[in-house]
């Protein structure tokens with residue numbers, strides 16, 4: 001097992017095990033949720049940089065599903081067409097591309113076209129946030145439908161992979177955490193909401209294409225949930241998933257107690273073994289030695305990089321050159337590495 005060797009995820013062959021993690025770019029300056037020339041250049045340059053799988057940033061399944069007014073959306077056909085251009089350009093440069101679909105729930109700060117924000121319960125994220133409307137059972141079914149429709153558009157735009165955003169305190173993880181979920185009905189248990197979203201997505205996302213969920217393994221709250229709870233909540237949906245992207249926190253303003261290279265890897269490894277499913281590990285993994293070691297020791301299956309790829313779109317190429325793997329250099333750039 002090597003970091004820079006090809007690896008498969010379901011039917012998809014990736015040229016290496018490096019995944020660009022989703023990162024909001026807040027660059028839909030017209031508030032229309034449509035990808036712009038910035039998104040095209042941004043994602044295509046990571047494809048030229050030889051990243052195996054590029055995950056497009058959190059993209060709202062409805063206007064109030066966006067985190068901010070400047071976030072991407074996938075709830076109309078103009079947004080689909082704009083994203084298709086990004087997909088085509090990334091494919092042209094030989095990388096695979098997925099998209100993270102999201103409902104921001106109580107963390108929605110968008111105001112354009114948004115009168116009401118929603119959550120599992122009527123409790124705000126923090127003192128400066130709006131109080132969400134507690135989703136009724138009928139509204140929960142509608143949210144499932146919005147995820148299904150976004151998944152259909154993602155497929156039509158040509159995405160290879162779909163990631164459901166179940167992390168960082170957005171709607172799905174609000175259902176997972178007792179800090180944000182105070183319901184008294186069956187949705188008190190987060191697994192029911194997760195299952196509903198995944199089942200809805202599977203109705204329109206092709207069986208042949210990989211489906212991932214990103215989760216926060218824990219909310220870091222004393223009365224919150226732990227990685228064991230995450231494992232329990234994912235279990236009923238496991239046969240519909242192809243990998244889990246493991247992160248942590250974001251449900252309340254409480255940060256992790258210690259942040260160091262690989263601080264979330266223990267969670268990823270625990271989920272991998274408990275559920276016997278491939279995992280993407282992430283969090284301060286910019287050292288290529290650490291990343292290689294985590295792959296070669298089979299601790300995780302893929303290395304997720306966010307900020308390292310913001311700093312250096314050529315992280316993969318430079319890592320390859322340092323290991324004398326010259327084939328990773330795009331021919332146009334060869335002279336830069338002689």
Ligand SMILES: Cc1cc2nc3c(=O)[nH]c(=O)nc-3n(C[C@H](O)[C@H](O)[C@H](O)COP(=O)(O)O)c2cc1C
Pocket residue numbers: 021022023024025057058100165167168214247282283284285286304305306307308
């Ligand atoms: C600018 C920025 C935007 C982010 N947006 C998202 C996002 O849209 N979805 C998501 O799941 N995580 C998001 N994250 C978190 C990253 O995906 C990643 O989990 C985190 O930065 C830790 O990885 P790193 O140490 O490689 O940066 C974002 C991080 C950054 C720096």
